[in-house]
Amino acid sequence: MPALGFIWLMLCAAATCADDIAVIGSRLWHGPDRTRLVLELSGPVDYKVFSLEDPNRVVIDLKHAHLGGAASLPIEGGGPIKRVRTGNPSVGVLRLVLDLLRPRNYRAFLLSPSASYPHRLVIDLTGTAPAATTSVDASDIREQDYLVVIDPGHGGEDPGAVGGKGSHEKQVVLEIASRLKRIINWDSRMRAVLTRTGDYYVSLRRRVAFAMGRGADIFISIHADAAKRRSAHGSSVYILSTDGASSELGKWLALRENAADLAGGVDIGEQEPILQKTLLDMGLDWKIRESRALGAHLLKALGKVGPLHSPNVERAGFAVLKSVDIPAVLVETGFMTNRAEEQALGQALVQERIAGAIFRGLSTYCDLDPRCPETVREADVYVVAPGDSLALIAARLGFTVADLKRINRLTTQTLEIGQKLTVPVR
Ligand SMILES: [Zn+2]
Structure with a gap:
């Protein structure tokens, strides 16, 4: 577990931290190895993040912060998050509680403004095992x-x-x-x-x-x-x-x-x-x-x-x-x-x-390329696959529908899966 718990992270100098930071927007993204919660902020914020068990939850406390309006926290949950609750455990502290369906590791970090983005606090929830580089197919x-x-x-x-x-x-x-x-x-x-x-x-x-x-x-x-x-x-x-x-x-x-x-x-x-x-x-x-x-x-x-x-x-x-x-x-x-x-x-x-x-x-x-395997190909035959249409095949192969119909003497647009079409090599 990252050693973030229970210490206020003083990531902004006192002079630059506004007294009251507004959470002005939020987004939730689900990837194969993490769920990412992004909070948009009116300025850099002091925060602490910790997790609790029974039930599993991740708690995010933002010091001197408040919700910027009803639209600022539209997320309800999704992925491993059952729901999101907010509260004020003490004066000036905004608390977000992510109720989890299963235990997750967490990692939080601030991003400085870039392009059209304001300050953001990112909370990544990952599996309990170390995250794979990526598990994509x-x-x-x-x-x-x-x-x-x-x-x-x-x-x-x-x-x-x-x-x-x-x-x-x-x-x-x-x-x-x-x-x-x-x-x-x-x-x-x-x-x-x-x-x-x-x-x-x-x-x-x-x-x-x-x-x-x-x-x-x-x-x-x-x-x-x-x-x-x-x-x-x-x-x-x-x-x-x-x-x-x-x-x-x-x-x-x-x-x-x-x-x-x-x-x-x-x-x-x-x-x-x-x-x-x-x-x-x-x-x-x-x-x-x-x-x-x-x-x-x-x-x-x-x-x-x-x-x-x-x-x-x-x-x-x-x-x-x-x-x-x-x-x-x-x-x-x-x-x-x-x-x-x-x-x-x-x-x-x-x-x-x-x-x-x-x-x-x-x-x-x-x-x-000598690294590319050689294979015997039916270069001028295309086998119709599921989801194909004449228009899609023509677009993919760089032909017009009229060309394909003429070459294959087709009288209708209807194709059958497995049907073979003659395709001139280009
Ligand atoms: Zn690009």
């Missing part, structure tokens, strides 16, 4: 697979870029990444896993550790970011630069992305030992060269299904690409700040089209 990895780790950016506390209509990058990229994972897993040569599978934050470090810990062969981070210029549009592919960005936008994006941990919330004291793998020059050269080759194939495929923001593989100092020693790319699938792209990126067919293009680029790279 590791079960479906086979040792001999060519393992592709797909990393949907942001999540939970960190929405990523927010579009004019309110769409969140974290949601769009999770949908595209999930589609890409499904498509990759249809290819018998490869296996795909996601660094996050729901709406919770995973630190940049844990994303990298996840890939390296599983012996990944390829790392693809999926994003849909913002640009100051609203007209900026199209997809782009980035690889790591060790000596500055290849464009002003790349530099700006890398700064934004590398600040994700500030928005998503990472406790400095909790960070697992970093994979301080200093890449030997030869290893780094290989990684950069292969990342560029992979990026070029992805760009070519993406350019066939939509506009490109840049015709070249761009370079910038993205932290998430830094500590992996495998080919690693960051795909910007479009701009949430562009009105038309925000709308398009929310559509299933557009997401499938982008995921399909990334897969084709990856597949071409795999064909040339």
